[in-house]
Amino acid sequence: MAQLLGGLDTAREAVAAEREAIPAEDRGHGFAIHVEAGSGLDLKRDSLNNSGLSLLSVRGATEERPEEAVVWVPDDSLPKLAKKIRDFTTDTPAGKPRNAPLVANMERIERALLEHLWTEPEPFPASDQVRWWELWFDPRTAEGSNSQDLWMG
Structure with missing residues (x-):
């Protein structure tokens, strides 16, 4: 669990450092993380879209990479x-790890990047050239916050 907590803390620290350069009124009120499942395991999507978390995207596993989600x-x-x-390291009265549906299949957490949102079958475009981007936000995901909150972290 130390690896997951370390990745979450590293993501939080990176966002906090970048927020300092943004005027307070324009700062986001959260940040996106990239969650990777363990090899051969599936993430529990319902658990990633609960308790205040919002599941933004999921990419199914392939032979080259495990299932991954942006939250x-x-x-x-x-x-x-x-x-x-x-709390995953603590058992419930029934003898099962606490929060197992959320945590058990997670292998890694890191700060989400644009590449992590890429859902097309072709590879993410190279960043060595200027390119036009169009972002689509699910209105249910962005409800109650402006879209800038999702990325200005």
Whole structure:
């Protein structure tokens, strides 16, 4: 679990550093993380879209890579997520790890990048040239926040 908590903390620190350069009124109120499943395992999508978290995208596993998801973590949900990961090392009265549906199949957490949102079958375009981008946000995901919140972290 230390690897998951470390990745979450590293993502939070990177966002915090970048927020300093943004005027307070324009700062986002959360950030996106990239969650990778363990080899041959599936992420529990319902658990990634619960307790304040919003599941933004999922890419199914291939022979080359495991299943992965991008999840929006509002600032006020970050401590809850970290606690759920820490609590995984504690058993329930039934003898099962706490928060197993959320944590058990996670292999890695890191800050989400644009590449992680890429869902097309062809590879993500090279970044060595200027390119026009069009982003589509699911209105249910962005409801209650402006779209800038999703990426200005």
